[in-house]
Amino acid sequence: MTDVTSDLRLDGKTVWVTGAGKGLGRAMAVALSQAGADLAVTARTVGDLEQLAGELTVHGGKVLVLPGCVADSDAVRSTVGRITEGTGRLDAVINCAGVSPHFTRSERVTDEDWQQVLDVNLQGTFYCCREAGKVMLEQGSGSIVNVSSVHARTGFERIAAYAASKGGVEALTKALAVEWADRGVRVNALAPGYFHTDLSSGLLASRWGERIVDSTPLGRVGEAEELGGAAVFLASDASRYMTGTTITVDGGWTAW
Template sequence: MTDVAEEMQKSMFDLTGKVAWVTGAGKGLGSAIAQALYDAGATVVLTSKTESDLTRVAKELDPSGSTGRTSVIAGSVDTPGFAADAVRRIVADHGQLNVLINCAGISPSFTRSERVTDEGWQRVIKVNLDGAFFCAREAGAQMLAQETGSIVNITSVHAVTGFERIAAYAASKGGLDALTKTLAVEWARRGVRVNSLAPGYFRTDLSSGLLDSKWGETIVAATPVGRLGVPSELGGAAVFLASDASSYVTGTTVNVDGGWVAR
């Protein structure tokens, strides 16, 4: 490959000058994706419920605090008005919004479906599906006005594969996968791409309880590569979907799952 070709290839993944909003950025997969976007040159706006988590992540991204490429907004995606307010603040502070990574989500206790309560079901759907839609709607409106943008919804391998005792979580991610396709078709000709990024099993605070239980060995054994994912391994796929490298990609799902869906 020539030097010119190498530079052209690098520029396709370059997010310099782009503003990316990452929900659920306070820990786990969200913070890992934020790191990857920041390393690719993006200005990264971090949101989650806990401001102390966001401050820590922002410090990890920019230890000196000198780049001006991080900002934080504390709040929950399912709170009425939060998404609209976040987009207003992002545009006021940075002038644009180019990328949304919809990563905020919760997982219920590992419960047999016949024992799931109304409250437990609704809580998961409210955050994982309602909250993601609110953020996509508000970010999408801004991107449509700009006639450009990329939305990446973090779904799950369980949007399309069954597993025991995760009915609400699987339903929320399956709904988000369907929403991804609908928004992609609706907005494609107006410059906004919408895709899903579906992780398999990664060790995070959210998953540690399950992975440390008797089910952990079963999950690893069912993963073709024979191990859990490392959060940083999700970053490359997120940068791809956020960047011009995926300019002809919309309405699709990128699985980063160690082969889980291929079983």
Template sequence: MNERTLRNEGATMEADPRERPLGAPPDLRLDGLVAWVTGASQGVGRSLALAMAAAGADLVLTARNEGALTDLAERIRAGGRAVEVVAGSVGDPADVAAAVAAAERTWGRLDVLVNNAGIGSSYRRVEQVDDQEWERVLGVNLGGAFACCRAALPLLSRSDAASVVNVSSVHGAVGGERLAAYSASKGGLEMLTRSLALEWAAKGIRVNSIAPGYLRTEMTTGLREHEQLGSELLARIPMGRFGEPSEIAAAVLFLAGRASSYVTGTTLFADGGWTAR
């Protein structure tokens, strides 16, 4: 049917909504939404916070580095967005609760949670990894995301556009030699994403993840600058370069906002072609 309506003997029959073209493609704006970004003081988290603010979101920012968070918040406020800063660790239940309380006190709701906080592991073989390192990496990268999701659920349930974006890694799907703890934590985060997507779909909460490859961040400096290991990593990236933190921002905006309203339980890879080999 080409016409918007079909008139028959004075009655009006509207065209099938499935056949109506979009008036305009969905955009990546987050106007009117409140987002919580963990690990926002540097690297990927900082880039995501700036991108979300530029897209119209108000923000709760958390990380352990209070000074860096405060500087970031001042920059975002100068651009006209509201920001709450809560210094602390996703591994501390009190700090997690304080971030949720800040969102409820200021806005009375939370629409988006970006679980970005994470730490790397030592580049050692598994027999050299002690219990403390294993527990620390799993505790922050997987346990921290779980804790934030669980704490944020009451507020997310109030939103009509609720979304969780977990920042995983290419190593959540592709194992990494000498990265047992890190790979296990990110693989677990992928399964947490899928499980929560199933559990929370009926609540109207979408849960997705993004899996970056090797980006130019503080976490990868040692590997990137190592003469042998850096060259080996580049040789495995079809695009032949390390990514920039800002290059995953659009993908996160897509998953966070209304443009992805029918997307849940999925992972977007931003890895320079690593997993396509």
């Protein structure tokens, strides 16, 4: 009989988390470390990663700090190479790096604004999937978790580029899941709703914040650590019969 508790453990496994310096990526990195994983963490600010690595030493696992930008395909390739050189394998990836710098009516979005969001959120996710996938396909095993958003499937004002990028992430997830399933690599998505992070703080503090809370059946915005369990589940053997799936964690926001 399968031991579910054991399946959720990540002892001896190497997990790469992008966007790990702050917010949801940081919270998921903490949860994965608590579950026993050795981590490779990526973000653009090395100071954030070093602070995270220092805090994770209490859990006993290794932490490899690898600053960089996921929108740079050469940098992503180099990062994956450093992970495999340092650990010998790559068991799971949490693709959390993302931006949403503009809250602008669509007719005012510039070409540069549009491209910036797609470069990081969609192209960056593909680069990480591609390079990590090469390692996992050779191993014959691995779990890729792409962080999407409730707005991949639920409309909202002034976030056209962000919504389009996350819709693309979910389509990419399904395509890779089908393509790589017979070679032991699972690809799923995790779609958060609204959580308290630096990225969402301005929006939640504005007049839109009340509307968001009122639209959430649980009546509140999530705390970042509340996403950790879903990340551990999708990275671990507990979800070994799942691929091409999106798990939504949104307090019921999309349940209406």
